[in-house]
Amino acid sequence: MTPDDIDIVRHPTARRVKLAFDPASGRVRLTVPKRASAKKALAWAAGYGDWIAAQRARLPEARPFVPGATVPFGDEVLTIEWQEGASRIVRRAGDRLMLSGPRETVARRVEAWLRREALRLLEADTAHYAALARVTVEKVAIGDPRGRWGSCTSKGSIRYSWRLVLAPEAVRRATAAHEVAHRVHMDHSPAFHALVAELYGSDPTPHRQWLRANGASLHWYGRSSSDGG
Ligand SMILES: [Zn+2]
DSSP, X not given: OOGGGEEEEEESSOOSOEEEEETTTTXXXXXXXXXXXXXXXXXXXXXXXXXXXXXHHTOOOOBOOOTTOEEEETTEEEEEEEOSSSOOOEEEETTEEEEOSOGGGHHHHHHHHHHHHHHHHHHHHHHHXXXXXXXXXXXXXXXXXXXXXXXXXXXXXXXXXXXXXXXXHHHHHHXXXXXXXXXXXXXXXXXXXXXXXXXXXXXXXXXXXXXXXXXXXXXXXXXXXXXXX
16 A cells, blocks of 8 residues: 555544545545644554455446446436447437547547536426425536535535436435425424425435445446546
8 A cells, every 4th residue: 555545634623543435436535633644644544454455345346438338327227329420419319328429539428418418407306396495596507526416505506416317316306305405404404304305205315325325336437447536
């Protein structure tokens, strides 16, 4: 294990050295208190080499967007079909995602298509729950955060991970209901959870659990194993 494998994070209020593994990125994070020695912390972490190796061995498989690969899309599975040609347009036909154009840009264009679809679907989900909750949503945006699936600002902007489009539809919709409910309650109080269930129409707990159990694997789509972080 070399320092290259580990992200060292200086933490102003941490009391002790802490080691964590992020299955979404495959990176090891070593939290070091402000004045502690990084060298000593690394030596301490070296004692956990077996644990880190075990975590790495259990990482989800990288699923690059290459011709012939399959991509989960809501409750469906799409197959990427590339053929020689000039058009750069990505087109869905049934369960096929068809494109031509430069082969080396296939991955980038497939991801761009998925991001557009994610925005379209999540805007619709958000509008649906916002109407039920009688709240306004200033703006819906998508990004690719590692640690969260959605966030809602006090000003009413909601931001989602585009990777929700890779999850089952119920999971995506339950996440939208969760974020819209934050337009009423900016906390995770019992009243907030009651409102999420009311908006969603049933208990969303299984869908949160699905994300906890499978969320990391969604971060490995569109990546080749050599991507590193
Ligand atoms: Zn929340």
